[in-house]
Amino acid sequence: MLLSISLILIIGMSMGWICQKIKLPGLIGMLITGILLGPYALNLLDKSILELSPDLRKIALIIILTRAGLGLDISGLKKNGRPAILMCFVPATFELLGTILLVPWLMGLSVLEAAVMGAVLAAVSPAVVVPRMVRLMDEGYGVKEGIPQLILAGASVDDVYVIVLFSTFVGMLQGEGASIIRFINIPASILLGIGIGFLLGILLAYYFKKVHVRDTSKVLIILSISFLLVVIEDKLTTPITFASLIAVMFIGIGLQNKREDVARRLSVKYGKLWVAAEVFLFVLVGATVNIGYLGNVGVKALVVITGALAFRMLGVFVCLLGTSLRRREKVFTMMAYTPKATVQAAIGGIPLALGFACGDMVLTVAVLAIVLTAPLGAFAIDLSYKKLLNKN
Numbered sequence: 001m002l003l004s005i006s007l008i009l010i011i012g013m014s015m016g017w018i019c020q021k022i023k024l025p026g027l028i029g030m031l032i033t034g035i036l037l038g039p040y041a042l043n044l045l046d047k048s049i050l051e052l053s054p055d056l057r058k059i060a061l062i063i064i065l066t067r068a069g070l071g072l073d074i075s076g077l078k079k080n081g082r083p084a085i086l087m088c089f090v091p092a093t094f095e096l097l098g099t100i101l102l103v104p105w106l107m108g109l110s111v112l113e114a115a116v117m118g119a120v121l122a123a124v125s126p127a128v129v130v131p132r133m134v135r136l137m138d139e140g141y142g143v144k145e146g147i148p149q150l151i152l153a154g155a156s157v158d159d160v161y162v163i164v165l166f167s168t169f170v171g172m173l174q175g176e177g178a179s180i181i182r183f184i185n186i187p188a189s190i191l192l193g194i195g196i197g198f199l200l201g202i203l204l205a206y207y208f209k210k211v212h213v214r215d216t217s218k219v220l221i222i223l224s225i226s227f228l229l230v231v232i233e234d235k236l237t238t239p240i241t242f243a244s245l246i247a248v249m250f251i252g253i254g255l256q257n258k259r260e261d262v263a264r265r266l267s268v269k270y271g272k273l274w275v276a277a278e279v280f281l282f283v284l285v286g287a288t289v290n291i292g293y294l295g296n297v298g299v300k301a302l303v304v305i306t307g308a309l310a311f312r313m314l315g316v317f318v319c320l321l322g323t324s325l326r327r328r329e330k331v332f333t334m335m336a337y338t339p340k341a342t343v344q345a346a347i348g349g350i351p352l353a354l355g356f357a358c359g360d361m362v363l364t365v366a367v368l369a370i371v372l373t374a375p376l377g378a379f380a381i382d383l384s385y386k387k388l389l390n391k392n
Contacts, residue, residue, distance in 0.1 A: 001046045001048050001049050003046070004044070004045045004046040004049045005049065007037055007044060007045070008033070008034075008037070008045075008049075008279060008280060008283045009276070009279055010285075011033045011036075011037065011355050012029070012030045012033045012062070012279040012280075012282070012283040013279055014029075015029030015030060015208055015362040016030050016279070016316065017029070017030040017033055017035045021054060023379075024375050024378075025128060025341075025374050025375050025378045026278075027128075027218065027278065027282045027293055027370070027374055028229065028371065028375055030278070030282035030283050030286065031282050031283075031285065031293070031367065031370060031371065032286065033140060033283050034229035034282065034283040034284060034285060034286020034287040034288075034289070035286045035289050035291065037283070037287060038050075038286060038288065038289065039122065039287070040289065041065040041291065042253075043285075045129075045287055048289060049284075050284070050288075053284040053285075053287070053288070053349070054350070054353060055066075055281075056279055056280050056281070056284060056344065057284060057285065057345060057346045057347075057349075058229075058230065058343075060277040060278065060280060060281035060345075060346065060347045061245065061281075061342065061343070062223070062226045062230065062245070062248050062269060062275060063223075063274050063277045064126045064130070064277070064342055065126070065159070065160070065245055065248050065249040065250055065252075066222060066223075066226060066249065066252050066270055067158075067252070067253065067267055067270035067271060067274060068100075068130055068152065068155075068249060068252070069128055069197075069201075069248070069249040069251060069253045069255075069256070070252035070253075070255065070256055070263045070264075070270060071130075071134060071152075071228060071249060071252075071256075071263075071267045072267055076303060077384070078196075079199065080084070080101055081099075081299050082322075083319050083320055083323050084146075084149075084150050084154060086318070086319040087150060087151070087153070087154030087158070087316070087337075088126070088153070088154050088157035088158055088161060088321050088353070089157075089158065089161045090292050090315045090316075090318060090319050090364045091154075091312045091313075091315035091316045091319065091337055092122040092123065092124075092158050092161055092162050092165075092312075092315070093122075093242025093315065094311045094312055094314055094315030095118065095121060095122040095267075095308045095309070095311050095312040095315065096115065096118040096119060096121075096122045096125070096162075096165065097118075097311065098118075098307055098308045098310070098311030098312070099114055099115075099121055099122070099304065099307075099308045099311075100114045100115055100118055100237030102114075102160075102303070102304050102307045102308070103118070103304055106300045106303060106304060106305070107361060109358050112169065112172060112173050112221050113173065113356070113357075113358040113362075115169045116166065116169045116170060116173060116351055116356070116362060117304075117359065117361070117362045117365060118276075118308070118343055119162055119163075119165045119166035119347075119349075119357065120166060120168055120343075120347055120362055120365070120366050121143070121164075121305070121308050121340065121344070121365065121366065121369055122162045122308075122312070122347050123159045123162040123163070123340070123342075123343035123344065124154075124155045124158050124159070124337050124339060124340070125155075125339045125340050125341035125342045125344075125370075125372065125373075125374065125377075126155055126159060126170065126342050128339035128341050128342075128377055128381075129151060129152070129155045129336065129337075129381075130152060130155065130343055131158040132378070132381045132382070133148040133151050133152040133155075133336075134148075134152075134334075136385055136389070137146040137149070138197060139391070140267075140391050140392045141385050141386065141389040141390070141391050141392075142329065142332075142385070142389035142390065142392075143392045144390065144392040145324075145325060145329060145390070147325070147332065147333060147389060149328060151302030151333060151336050151337060151362050152339070155337070157190075157345050159342070160193070160243055160245045160246040161186075161190065162247065162343060163243075163244050163245055163347065164186055164189055164190060164346055165186065166350075168183070168185070168186060169346045170350065170351070170354070172357060173351075173356060174354070181240075184195055184240070185239065185240050186242060189240065189241050189242050189243040189246075190243050190246055191219070192240070192241075192242035192247075193242045193243030193245070193246030193247040193250065194227070194241070194246055194247075194250050196242055196247045196250075197229075197246060197247035197248060197249060197250025197253070197254060198250045198251075198253060198254040198257075199254065200225060200247070200250075200251050200254065200259075201250060201251040201252065201253060201254020201255040201256075201257065202254045202255075202257065202258055204218075204221070204222065204251065204254070204255055204354070205257070205258035205259040205262070206207060206223075206258070208255075208259060208262055208272050211261065214328065215262075215265050215266060215270075215335075216260070216269065217265055218266055218269075219266060219269045219270065219273070222251060222252075222255075222266070225250065225251065226244075226248045228384060229244040229248060230244045230245070230248070230249050234242065239376075252266075252267075259294075280341070281345050281346065282341075282345055282370075285346075285370075287345075287362065287373070288349045288352065288363060289363065289367050297382055298368070299363045299366045301364060302368065302372075304365060305365065305372060305373070307367050309338055309373070310337060312333040312336065312337065315338075316330075316333055316334045317321075317330065317334060317335050320333060324361045328388040328389075329388060329389060330386060331388060332384055332388040332389060335377070335381065335384065336377070336380070336381050338373055338376075338377045338380070339374050339376075339377025339378060339381075340366075340369040340370050340373045340374060340377075341370050341373075344366040344367070344369055344370050345366075345370065347373050348362060348363050348366030349363050349366075350365070
C-alpha cells in the first residue's frame with residue numbers, strides 16, 4: 001500500500017502540475033494518472049487501496065464541503081434572496097430531467113437507471129467553481145451584484161441536494177421501492193441537515209471561545225464530528241433522516257456566523273488539507289475507469305452530457321428571471337455553473353461497486369463529463385469574467 005500511496009501522490013501531483021502549466025485544470029492530470037496506474041492499464045495500485053477508495057473519496061468530499069461552508073459570504077447570499085435559493089436545486093433538477101429524457105432513448109437504460117445517472121451528472125463541481133469564485137471575490141469582479149456569492153452558495157447546496165437524490169434513487173434500484181415518504185425525506189433531510197450543522201457550528205464557536213486549542217486541533221475536532229455525522233446517517237433506519245453532508249457544510253457556516261476570524265483561519269487549514277485530498281480523489285476515480293468500455297459508449301455519452309448541460313443552463317436562466325442582472329452577467333452565471341468533477345468522482349463509481357448492470361455506463365459517463373466540462377468550464381470562467389462582470 002505504501003508504494004501505491006507514493007505513486008498516487010508523486011505522479012498525481014506531477015501530472016496535475018504539468019496540466020496547470022498548459023492551462024488545464026490539474027485534476028485532469030490526476031484522472032489520467034489514475035487511469036494509467038489502475039487495473040485496466042498498468043495495474044500498479046495495490047488492491048487494498050482500491051478497496052478503501054469509496055471511503056477516501058467521501059473524506060475528500062467532506063473536506064471540500066466544510067471549506068465551502070467556512071468561506072461562504074452569507075451577506076452576499078442574503079442579497080440575492082430568491083435566485084440564491086432557486087440555484088440550489090432548479091438547475092440540477094432540470095439537468096436530471098434532461099438526462100431521464102435522453103438516456104433511455106440513447107443508451108437503452110430504464111427510467112430509474114437513467115435517474116441514477118442523472119443524479120451523478122447533475123452536480124456542479126466545488127473543486128473547479130469554489131477557488132475561482134473566491135478569486136473573483138478577492139479581485140472584486142461581480143461582488144456588488146453578488147454573482148460569485150450566488151454561484152458559491154448554490155454550488156455547495158446543489159451538490160448535497162443531488163447526493164440526497166442519488167441515495168434515494170439507488171435505494172429504489174436496490175428494490176426498496178418508491179414511496180411518498182422517500183420523497184418527503186428529500187426536503188426534510190436537507191432542512192434537518194441545515195439545522196443540525198448550524199447548531200453544531202454555533203456550539204463549536206462557543207467551545208473554541210472558552211477552551212483554547214490550536215487551529216490544527218480545531219480542524220481535527222471538526223473532521224471527527226463530520227465523520228460521525230456521516231456514519232450516523234448511514235446507520236439510521238428511520239423513514240426521515242438528515243443530510244449529513246449538508247450538516248457538514250453548515251458546521252462551517254455556523255462557526256463563521258459566531259467566530260468569523262476563526263472560520264477564516266480554519267478555511268486556510270482546510271485548503272491545505274484539500275491539496276492531498278484532491279490528488280487521492282481524482283487519481284482513485286480514474287483508477288476505476290474501464291478504458292475499453294469508454295470506447296463503446298463514447299459518442300452516446302457525449303450526446304447525453306451535451307444535452308444535460310443544455311437543460312442545466314436553461315435551469316440557471318430560469319433562476320435568474322426577474323433579477324437586475326444584465327444579459328452578459330446571466331451568460332457568465334450560466335457558463336460558470338457547468339463544470340463537473342468532485343461529486344462525479346465521489347459517487348460515480350458507487351453503482352458499479354453495488355453491482356448494478358448500469359454501473360460501468362454510469363461511471364464512464366461521469367468520468368467523460370469530468371474530462372470535458374472541468375477544463376471547458378474552467379476556461380470559460382477564466383477567460384470571460386473580466387469581460388462579462390463589473391469590477392467593484
